[in-house]
Amino acid sequence: MTTTKKEPRSRLLTSVLRALALLDVLADVETSVGASDLAGRVDADRSSVFQQLQTLVHAGWVEQLPDATYRLTLKAFTVANGAMTQAGLGARLTPWLDRLATRAGETASLVMIDGTQAIVVARREPSVAMKANIDIGTSLSMRTSASARILLAVAEPGVVEDLRHAGVETPSDRELAQYRTQGWSEQCDELYPGMHSVAIALRTTQGADAALSLAGPTGRIDRHAVLDHLRAAAAEAPDGMVPPLPRDT
Structure with a gap:
């Protein structure tokens, strides 16, 4: 037996x-x-x-x-730097975001999904008034954040369903399909009153998705100009970061 x-x-x-x-x-x-x-x-x-x-x-x-x-x-920064390195994000991340924030005149952020949360992992501000006050480590709404929306749109099959089963509110399948098709997402006064943000997605060589966004006061953000800045920054992204391949679903 x-x-x-x-x-x-x-x-x-x-x-x-x-x-x-x-x-x-x-x-x-x-x-x-x-x-x-x-x-x-x-x-x-x-x-x-x-x-x-x-x-x-x-x-x-x-x-x-x-x-x-x-x-x-500050020991947490050591661990955070290790996590960023393992995710395929190198030391050139900060100057890259600095250039984007300076050129666009708005707050530049990088957001990644960690479990059931969309977390701001890097953020740089321009030297102008009325900045978007979102700190590194802030957890953003999966439903109303522009960054979370585009991340869910390009996520591997099953990620969105797992989040929904965990009770996390997400955009509808129809909305996600729209973000995926157009290649960007935005929110205006939905995440925080008075703030408008636009985001695109990037993928690291380790397969982790990251959202690159620009945010500023409602009424000052020009979506077309912001998208031009984001796409130009994506073309200059640090080694190991590329736009994700589109999915057919």
């Missing part, structure tokens, strides 16, 4: 998940935070949160200030 060996079930480390949750909270606040405040935000007792914070301090992820509050260190 032959027995089938079962694969061991994955066992999640709750302590690690809780420590990572603290990093998420610290990333969402603009100032340093005390242990009691953090405990309330993650619904945990203060003593456990304090131990997790001390562990993160020892690991170099968190800094404890003289007033006994905590804030993130």
Whole structure:
């Protein structure tokens, strides 16, 4: 009689998940935070949160200030740079976005999908007033963001359905087909009141999709001029980034 060996079930480390949750909270606040405040935000007792914070301090992820509050260190940038490199985005990304923002006179951003979120991974501003205030790390709406719209339009089959099954609101299949056909998407006052943005898609040699966008105040954005700037920037994109091949679906 032959027995089938079962694969061991994955066992999640709750302590690690809780420590990572603290990093998420610290990333969402603009100032340093005390242990009691953090405990309330993650619904945990203060003593456990304090131990997790001390562990993160020892690991170099968190800094404890003289007033006994905590804030993130810049170690996250090291990890972020590694993620960008693995996604096929090199060190020339910043000057490339700088040139685009300067030429267009609007805020240039690069957005990628991470799980169920569209995340701003890079952003550069022009030296003009009325910039689009969207920080690196901001999670954008899959339904109303121009960048998320074009990313979903060029995504591999199944990605949109998986997001919908997870409860994420997305554009309709008809809308996505339109974005895919025209090669760009836009939003005007839908993501944020008073903001107009236009986006196109690029793909890295590692197969990751990224949306390149320009955003500015409603009424100042000229879609045709912005598209010209975006397409010119795409032609000058860092090595390893090209427009994705169109799909027939």
